[in-house]
Amino acid sequence: MTESAKSQPTGRSSAKQRRGGLGRGLGSLIPTGPVEFEAPVESTSETGLLQISITSVRPNPWQPRLSMRQEQLDELVASIRVHGVMQPLVVSPADDTGVHTLIAGERRWRASTIAGLEVVPVVVLEATPQAMLELAIVENVVRADLSPLEEAHAYRRLVEDFNLTQGEVAERVGKSRVAVTNTLRLLNSPEQVQQALVDGDITEGHARALLGLTTIADQLAALDTVIAKSLNVRQTELLVRNWYITPKQTPVAPREIDPEIARIESKLRSVLNTRVSLKRNAKSVGAITIEFYSDEQLQAIYDKLVEEELW
Numbered sequence: 038m039t040e041s042a043k044s045q046p047t048g049r050s051s052a053k054q055r056r057g058g059l060g061r062g063l064g065s066l067i068p069t070g071p072v073e074f075e076a077p078v079e080s081t082s083e084t085g086l087l088q089i090s091i092t093s094v095r096p097n098p099w100q101p102r103l104s105m106r107q108e109q110l111d112e113l114v115a116s117i118r119v120h121g122v123m124q125p126l127v128v129s130p131a132d133d134t135g136v137h138t139l140i141a142g143e144r145r146w147r148a149s150t151i152a153g154l155e156v157v158p159v160v161v162l163e164a165t166p167q168a169m170l171e172l173a174i175v176e177n178v179v180r181a182d183l184s185p186l187e188e189a190h191a192y193r194r195l196v197e198d199f200n201l202t203q204g205e206v207a208e209r210v211g212k213s214r215v216a217v218t219n220t221l222r223l224l225n226s227p228e229q230v231q232q233a234l235v236d237g238d239i240t241e242g243h244a245r246a247l248l249g250l251t252t253i254a255d256q257l258a259a260l261d262t263v264i265a266k267s268l269n270v271r272q273t274e275l276l277v278r279n280w281y282i283t284p285k286q287t288p289v290a291p292r293e294i295d296p297e298i299a300r301i302e303s304k305l306r307s308v309l310n311t312r313v314s315l316k317r318n319a320k321s322v323g324a325i326t327i328e329f330y331s332d333e334q335l336q337a338i339y340d341k342l343v344e345e346e347l348w
């Protein structure tokens with residue numbers, strides 16, 4: 038798809054869906070529709086919409102994307118040669134040497150360089166290093182340009198380098214807190230699982246399911262099974278759930294069911310969306326057991342019971 042095609046909305050609902058993860062306003066930084074630029078300049082400390090020399094732009098040191106698909110880059114180069122750059126880059130004000138740092142639009146900048154452009158349209162924006170990372174993440178997440186692991190590493194930089202909570206990261210990049218938490222959990226996977234994810238042998242859902250096993254050896258053994266049998270995510274979750282169940286387990290005799298206890302269990306299962314068992318003796322002393330099969334499900338149960346951040 039060419040850049041000009043990408044810049045045209047396909048309908049109200051489609052546009053709304055595509056910009057649903059824009060965080061705190063990347064869309065407001067990138068003009069839509071016809072725009073007029075000021076005359077080309079070599080460098081400027083002003084903010085606004087300009088055209089500047091392409092040689093005065095350097096890449097974003099906080100760029101979370103580690104790789105770029107050559108086919109997509111080639112398509113963009115061809116589009117820019119015919120139509121020019123339809124969407125301006127976002128850059129910082131020029132430093133003392135007259136160089137602007139790219140905040141968003143690295144693929145357009147690279148393609149413009151390959152296409153031989155001398156000047157490019159830019160929006161000049163004051164931005165801190167944290168904002169530069171946030172905007173780069175948002176732009177890539179919205180366009181689905183980041184792999185799950187690239188996204189996870191970018192979130193971790195926000196947490197570790199800028200002391201943000203996972204809830205604050207979620208707010209800034211337009212994702213749910215659970216989604217950010219689950220993506221970060223991928224970094225806990227063994228190297229072989231992460232490599233299988235990079236190679237496309239498994240998906241993010243597979244990798245998260247494998248984290249339900251308690252040892253690296255079990256996770257790697259299960260990974261081999263998933264790849265060998267081409268299991269989907271649901272089948273992988275079932276595999277993990279049954280991993281520690283031995284086939285020779287003695288069946289448990291069915292317990293006598295108290296109608297009142299059965300009613301309470303049924304209500305709890307309905308509310309928490311998982312298996313719940315209630316035991317109570319003649320003195321009304323007992324215990325409630327709530328089962329969960331992943332951190333994601335635990336988070337959902339915790340949210341319903343406590344209504345506060347767990348991770």
